[in-house]
Every structure is written in structure tokens, then in C-alpha cells.
Amino acid sequence: MKDLLAAQQNKPFFLVLIRLAVMVLLAAVTYSVLRFAGMSNDFPPLDMLYFPFVNIVCGVVIWRRFRQYGVSVWEYLGFEGRRLGKDIAWGLLWLFVSYIPLAIALMASMYLMFGADMSSHFEQVFAKSVPQLPDGVLPVMSIFGAFVFLVNAxxxxxxxxxxxxxxxxxxxxxxxxxxxxxxLFGLQHMMFAGDVRGMVIYAFMFLAWGVTAGVIVHHQRRLAPMVISHWIVNIIFGVGPMLAIGFVGM
Structure with a gap:
């Protein structure tokens, strides 16, 4: 573990730069392919078409790096059977705590951008259009993406x-x-927005969420409770809807 900690200090941006670079590259390729094929001109492109592969690449990089230093991912996250119940309880608490600043950032940024008329712009900013894909592609990608998204947290x-x-x-x-x-957490989540204005709002929302999560992890000195909180969010807003889209469209 000491060697891994030294590696973190020597190259603290190593993993995040890989993640952001892979995400931007795959998003650009997806956008270019969809536009060339006449399926969609929207940017950012629909994330379920490329984001699963971002997590696959990052997961492999993390696994290889941790294996190099003889550290298991489970150990690094700090999961322990005897503390799992408490970690779940902490995770539920942090779920509500972390979403307070996110909600404040969301409402403030929407107001600054649209003024008192902001309520009429939520769907316009956050709704994602679906490209005209060949039959069966979207359901398959939705189900595939849902299972891969379980490792996102x-x-x-x-x-x-x-x-x-x-x-x-x-x-x-x-x-x-x-x-x-x-x-950087906020910048990554810009790519999940529905349009350019949404990208700005997402950046502020997830900056607030990321800073709150960072403070929590610093004080608890373990990642496990925050992983559980993050998992719950991903399952409710990511895995569940993607499975629904997949199975309804089959």
C-alpha cells in the first residue's frame, strides 16, 4: 500500500487524465459517426452509446495499476464485512447531505441562466434526444450499459x-x-448534459457534489461509505432507467 500511496503523490492526475481523455475521445468519435451517418447532430452525443466503454477502459487501467502494487480494489475502497451495516447507513446519510449543495447549485445556475422563467427550461436543458439508430441497437446498448454502469461508482x-x-x-x-x-468531477459530468447550456449547469451541479463528497471522504478517511451513496444514485438514475429502456424496447 505504501508504494501505491507514493505513486498517487508522484502522479496524482494519472487516472483522471486517462478517464477524461478516453471520455472526450469516445464522445467525439460517437458524435462524428452519428453525424456522418445522418442519425444525429446533437452534442454531447447520447452517453449510453460510449460511456460503458469509458468505464471498461478505466476499470482495466485501475485493476492493472493496483495489481502492480499488490493492492486489491476492495482493500483500497475500505470495505470490511464487520462494518458493512454502518457503511450502508453512512451512505444513505451522505446521499441526502451531498444532494443539498447539488440542488442549490442547480437552482442557482438555472436562475442565473434563465432568470425567473427557469422552470420552463428544465426539459429543454436536460432532456436528451435519441438518435435514429438501427432497430435493436438502443435496447441492447441500454442493457449492456446498465450492467457496466454498476462499476461506475x-x-x-x-x-x-x-x-x-x-x-x-x-x-x-x-x-x-x-x-x-x-x-474535474464537474467537468466530466458536463458530457452527460442535453445541450451546451446543460453542460454549464451540470458542471456547477457536480462541482458542488464532488466537493461535498471530497470533504466527507477526507473526514471519514475511507471511500466505502461514499461508494455506497454513489452506487444508490447510479442505480436509481442510471441503471434502473437504462434497464427499463432496454427491456421495453426488446
Whole structure:
């Protein structure tokens, strides 16, 4: 574990740069293919078409890196059977705590962008159009993406609140580490928005969420409770809807 901690401090941006680079590359390729095929001109493109592969690449990179230092992912996350009940309870608490600043950031950014008429723009900003894909492609990708998305929570907690925050804290201090990982977490989530204006709003929302999560992880000194909180969010807003789209469309 000491060698892994040293690696984090030597290259704190290693994992996050890989994640962001792979995400931008695959999003650009997906957008180009859809536009060339006349299926969609929307940017960002529909994330379920490329984001599963982002998690697959990042998962492989993390597994290989941890294996190199003889550290298991489970150990790094801090999961222990005797503490699982408490971790679930903490995760449920952090779910509500972390969404308070996210909701404030959402409402504030919507108001700054649209003023008092903001309520009429939510669907316009956040709704995602579906490209005209060949029959059967969207249901298959939805189901595939749902199962891959189950690993998203631990991967993102390792990348942002783990490797980046811990590594940068040892070099630049805790405050800078929490703010930087929150900023990059927000930038990543811009790609899930429905349009360019949504990208700005997503950035502020997930900056707030990321900073809150960073503070929580710093004080608890373990990733497990935040992973559980993150898992719950992903299952409710990601896995569940994708499975519904997949099975309804089959």
C-alpha cells in the first residue's frame, strides 16, 4: 500500500487524465459517426452509446495499476464485512447531505441562466434526444450499459476522491485537493448534459457534489461509505432507467 500511496503523490492526475481523455475521445468519435451517418447532430452525443466503454477502459487501467502494487480494489475502497451495516447507513446519510449543495447549485445556475422563467427550461436543458439508430441497437446498448454502469461508482470514487484527492493532498494540501477533484468531477459530468447550456449547469451541479463528497471522504478517511451513496444514485438514475429502456424496447 505504501508504494501505491507514493505513486498517487508522484502522479496524482494519472487516472483522471486517462478517464477524461478516453471520455472526450469516445464522445467525439460517437458524435462524428452519428453525424456522418445522418442519425444525429446533437452534442454531447447520447452517453449510453460510449460511456460503458469509458468505464471498461478505466476499470482495466485501475485493476492493472493496483495489481502492480499488490493492492486489491476492495482493500483500497475500505470495505470490511464487520462494518458493512454502518457503511450502508453512512451512505444513505451522505446521499441526502451531498444532494443539498447539488440542488442549490442547480437552482442557482438555472436562475442565473434563465432568470425567473427557469422552470420552463428544465426539459429543454436536460432532456436528451435519441438518435435514429438501427432497430435493436438502443435496447441492447441500454442493457449492456446498465450492467457496466454498476462499476461506475467505485471507479469514480477511486479516480477522484481516491487517487487524485489523496495524491494531491500530499503535495498541495487538503483544500486544494478537494477543490481540484471537485472541479474535474464537474467537468466530466458536463458530457452527460442535453445541450451546451446543460453542460454549464451540470458542471456547477457536480462541482458542488464532488466537493461535498471530497470533504466527507477526507473526514471519514475511507471511500466505502461514499461508494455506497454513489452506487444508490447510479442505480436509481442510471441503471434502473437504462434497464427499463432496454427491456421495453426488446
Amino acid at each position: 467505485p471507479i469514480e470514487e477511486i479516480v477522484y476522491r481516491g487517487w487524485l484527492q489523496k495524491g494531491l493532498a500530499g503535495r498541495s494540501g487538503v483544500t486544494i485537493a478537494i477543490l481540484v477533484q471537485g472541479l
